[in-house]
Amino acid sequence: MxxxxxxxxxxxxxxxxxxxxxxxxxxxxxxxxxxxxxxxxxxxxxxxxxxxxxxxxxxxxxxxxxxxxxxxxxxxxxxxxxxxxxxxxxxxxxxxxxxxxxxxxxxxxxxxxxxxxxxxxxxxxxxxxxxxxxxxxxxxxxxxxxxxxxxxxxxxxxxxxxxxxxxxxxxxxxxxxxxHAARLGDVITARTAREEIRGVFDTIDDDGNLILITGTGPKSIPAADIYF
The missing domain is CATH 3.30.930.10 (Bira Bifunctional Protein; Domain 2)
Structure with missing residues (x-):
């Protein structure tokens, strides 16, 4: 690099x-x-x-x-x-x-x-x-x-x-x-610099953001570490 x-x-x-x-x-x-x-x-x-x-x-x-x-x-x-x-x-x-x-x-x-x-x-x-x-x-x-x-x-x-x-x-x-996405449709955890979000891995959007379906609705996550 x-x-x-x-x-x-x-x-x-x-x-x-x-x-x-x-x-x-x-x-x-x-x-x-x-x-x-x-x-x-x-x-x-x-x-x-x-x-x-x-x-x-x-x-x-x-x-x-x-x-x-x-x-x-x-x-x-x-x-x-x-x-x-x-x-x-x-x-x-x-x-x-x-x-x-x-x-x-x-x-x-x-x-x-x-x-x-x-x-x-x-x-x-x-x-x-x-x-x-x-x-x-x-x-x-x-x-x-x-x-x-x-x-x-x-x-x-x-x-x-x-x-x-x-x-x-x-x-x-x-x-x-x-x-070929790993765990699509499964419950996963996204850990950002500020919070931890758990939800169903629904899709990625047109910008490549991760979309999780949580108890409060869909969440768009631009960057995070993912845990299964």
């Missing part, structure tokens, strides 16, 4: 995928650490999307859909699910995560980077008391695949998502994401 920012600010002319063979300062959402591990994928797509910040944020759903389809080549897709807002689960464990960063001074973004970490072959050490413990693709019975090969598949899958967005709009992306 740091290298993506450097490239973007130096004058990016076309979309660029960056892969780290070794990562020493990985990070996740809200400043949390992220350990890539040997044989795993740590990559960032950086580009100029010519869109608003809100439209850029929706790219996390494109990335999730792309990750789902790429992983489904190497393991039974029925064992995969998408956890709002930006994780991919395999057998209810976290196999991949997504982190977005962007910059822009006006109504449109100057650049957007989509960081993706995938546990292809190993599980990071030292992660305790995680709500969704880390798992790896090969550790759960998936085919072994190198980071380089998986990145090629992922890049192609993401390009397909961008083509869908351009042709059909976010409604199609949202529909595809909901088809």
């Amino acid at each position: 740091a290298e993506a920012r450097r490239r973007a600010e130096a004058g990016l002319t076309q979309p660029l995928w960056i892969m780290a063979h070794r990562q020493t300062a990985g990070r996740g959402r809200r400043g949390r650490s992220w350990a890539a591990g040997n044989g795993n994928l740590a990559t960032t797509l950086v580009f100029r999307p010519y869109c608003t910040a809100a439209e850029g944020a929706r790219r996390s759903f494109l990335a999730a859909n792309a990750l789902f389809e790429a992983l489904a080549i190497y393991i039974d897709r029925s064992r995969l699910s998408l956890k709002w807002p930006n994780d991919v689960l395999l057998n209810e464990g976290k196999v991949a995560g997504i982190l977005l960063e962007s910059a822009g001074n006006g109504p449109f973004l100057d650049w957007l980077s989509i960081g993706i970490g995938v546990n292809l072959s190993t599980v990071p050490e030292g992660i305790e008391n995680a709500s969704f413990g880390p798992v790896s693709l090969s550790g759960e019975g998936g085919d072994e695949v190198s980071a380089e090969t998986f990145l090629s598949v992922l890049a192609s899958s993401y390009a397909t998502q961008e083509a869908k967005l351009e042709k059909f709009g976010f409604a199609r992306i949202r529909e595809d994401w909901l088809r």
